[in-house]
Amino acid sequence: MSGRRSADFYALEARQLGYPARSVFKLQEIQKKWKLLKGPVLDLGASPGSWTLFALRTLGLGTRVVAVDLEDLKVKAPPGCEISFLKSDIFSREGMRFVERGRPYGCVLSDAAPATTGNRVVDTSRSYNLALQTLNIAEAFLVAGGNLVLKLFQGGAEKELRSRMEVTFERVRFFKPRAVRQGSMEVYAIGMERRP
Numbered sequence: 001m002s003g004r005r006s007a008d009f010y011a012l013e014a015r016q017l018g019y020p021a022r023s024v025f026k027l028q029e030i031q032k033k034w035k036l037l038k039g040p041v042l043d044l045g046a047s048p049g050s051w052t053l054f055a056l057r058t059l060g061l062g063t064r065v066v067a068v069d070l071e072d073l074k075v076k077a078p079p080g081c082e083i084s085f086l087k088s089d090i091f092s093r094e095g096m097r098f099v100e101r102g103r104p105y106g107c108v109l110s111d112a113a114p115a116t117t118g119n120r121v122v123d124t125s126r127s128y129n130l131a132l133q134t135l136n137i138a139e140a141f142l143v144a145g146g147n148l149v150l151k152l153f154q155g156g157a158e159k160e161l162r163s164r165m166e167v168t169f170e171r172v173r174f175f176k177p178r179a180v181r182q183g184s185m186e187v188y189a190i191g192m193e194r195r196p
Helices: 003-016 024-034 050-059 093-101 120-141 158-168
Strands: 041-044 064-069 082-087 105-110 142-153 169-175 186-194
Touching (some): 024 142, 024 169, 024 186, 041 050, 041 120, 050 105, 120 158, 120 186, 142 158, 158 169, 158 186
Parallel strands (some): 041 064, 041 105, 064 082, 105 142
Antiparallel strands (some): 142 186
16 A cells, blocks of 8 residues: 555544544554553644544543644544643743643643754754653653653654653653654654653
């Protein structure tokens, strides 16, 4: 199956299941492998909302997701669940205050990516900086035993990020789900069981 046909398959499958984007299958594979989701969940770079909706459906009744993105969320919470959403820059003063009000979190998710330039060096550097900011939030607001999933563009900074995450988490893995497009630089850094 070609990369493009594969992409079309994932997009179509996502729509049939009620998710706005194919990215849901990345989190689904990660969850199947490691069972990381626990509430409440913080979803950074949440739009259009596939990860938010997957977390709510997976964890079920009583689950709360706090979500932040520059773009609108295109999903609604299932009955008995709650989404608190802010349309804002995650790292603005307003965004940080919003995130702080919902703490502590059992899991921090980030499928956020920087605006890309087409210059691999610039793009991977921006992605690394975004990953570090996300890790800062996880370190500040995750409960002991909590988990982190964040997106990173591969390009040489993986070793530094892993070293930093190993200080905070009992186990760290880097993983490329099958739903990542062929040729994409995306990889997911996973931190399991935040140290007390």
